[in-house]
Amino acid sequence: MIQTKADYIHARIAEGEHQQQDFKFEISDARKIAKSLSAFSNTDGGRLLVGVKDNGKIAGVRSEEEIYMIEAAAKLYCKPQIDCEMHVHTVEGRTVLEVIVPPGEQKPYCAKDHDNRWWAYIRVRDENILATPVHIKVWQQAGTPKGVFVHYTETEQMLLDYLSSHDSITLNQYCRMAKISRPKAENTLAKFIRFELVEPYFDGQRFLFRQNEKSS
Template identity: 30%
Template sequence: MNSENIEEDFIERTLKSQEDTRLEFKQKITSKRKIAKTIAAMANALGGTILIGISDQKRVVGIDPEEERYMVESANAAYCVPPAQLTTEEIRWEDPNPSPYEEVEKLILKVNITKSKEGPISYLSTDGSLKKYKREGDQSKLIV
């Protein structure tokens, strides 16, 4: 089985899953601050995976992976203190039922976030303060 098939199998299995402590679906990144908060919260819990290009309704919509990678990496650098350890990879996925106006092949960005071993990662909030969040279920909860 080649790596492309392995990744397609991973997406098929994941589409049957619910968002939880270690899994988040994003259609696209609309806010660097919001994605940074999710990254920090996952790193402060068990680590996790964010799949960009999949809606909350679990529909693969596809994305421009370079644009989304830039958003993730720049958000991590700007708003996570210290930045979380993460890797990104592009996944090609063939839609078995594309609508007439959609491409058959879609791209998804898989963001793998490592659990922080150096202590909690802070999130730089809009008021300039550093706050710590931890992923609980499918939410980022403030650590008091």
């Protein structure tokens, strides 16, 4: 069976919004779209379907200006710039714009807010969440050799021991328990994430850190 553009879009809409897909009824603010582009680029990549309501109903893109706003978001309000693919589909007489965002190779990708500050986001399920300083350090360390652990410091071993008998820990809890500064705690967590000893997860309100199942 030959799949038409309409079939393709209906199949994507049927998936609903998820970690790699977001619906946008309209594009009215390039800075808000930059957040989505940042989140997709910093995570697993993804797809924006513009002209589709949150409930999956096709409303259609209202003007070509929305295409220009996406280009502005990717080039002017994201740092580094994000290269997106854009495809125009006609479905039920309405235009749906598909924006494909690849996983980034120069993380972190930051989006500029209305106060001209730059923030990095990640995609968690169907939400764009502000990345933590630990995420930033994981990305910054990504270009450096991992090396091999010869031994753990006292505060590193303290973290591993705690997570072997507890479900999770917050950054602040680790700072207090080990009596170390936030930057040092962030560096340790980032290093352990890179070595797949620890993994971050979002509980709906904040990021916590738990033992990576691969290491247990």
